[in-house]
Amino acid sequence: MRSWSGRKDIRLGCLRSYYHAVEPRPPYDTIVCISVLNALSRNNSAKVLARIRDLLGADGKAYLAVARELPRTGKLGVHHSLQNYVVFSLPSIHCDERVEIYEMIKSAFFEDTTKDFISRRDRRRDR
Numbered sequence: 001m002r003s004w005s006g007r008k009d010i011r012l013g014c015l016r017s018y019y020h021a022v023e024p025r026p027p028y029d030t031i032v033c034i035s036v037l038n039a040l041s042r043n044n045s046a047k048v049l050a051r052i053r054d055l056l057g058a059d060g061k062a063y064l065a066v067a068r069e070l071p072r073t074g075k076l077g078v079h080h081s082l083q084n085y086v087v088f089s090l091p092s093i094h095c096d097e098r099v100e101i102y103e104m105i106k107s108a109f110f111e112d113t114t115k116d117f118i119s120r121r122d123r124r125r126d127r
Contacts, residue, residue, distance in 0.1 A: 027057030034065045037086045039077075042114055045086070049104075049112075056106040064088070064102040068095070074115065087113045 031052050037045050052062050066086040074084040089111040090102040104110070 024055060026055045027060060028055050029057055029060050031055060031060070031062040032065070033062065035067055037064060038067045038070065038083050039081060040084070041082065042084075042112055042116055045112065045114070052104070053106055058106060060106055062104040063093070064090070064104060065099055066102070067098070068100050069098055072115075082116075084114050084116060089113065 033048070033052060036048065040048060049064075056062060067083070068085075070083055070085045072085045074082070077083045088102050088104075090104050090108060092100055093103045094101040
């Protein structure tokens with residue numbers, strides 16, 4: 001636990017298992033997920049969102065920041081990495097040309113309407 005300037009104790013955790021082998025201990029009041037969901041398929045994104053939901057406390061909130069500097073169809077990034085234009089039916093608390101931030105509560109039911117990026121090569125193959 002860390003305390004900042006007389007405020008209540010703040011517990012910091014990280015869910016990047018490659019760098020931080022210690023499993024976070026739920027429940028969390030707030031979870032922030034920044035620029036992760038754009039780089040995942042819808043299937044893997046659903047797994048991450050389920051894990052975030054598991055880590056949230058009953059009254060907890062998660063803030064999901066997704067990039068808006070992408071074409072709506074998605075694209076391949078550096079080293080052919082996937083970059084999707086992520087869209088949720090969650091409440092948006094901020095949106096500009098660079099980023100959109102969604103707010104998710106533990107009990108929220110929402111729809112992921114992200115369209116997975118399909119490369120030109122894959123389109124030719126699937127004809």
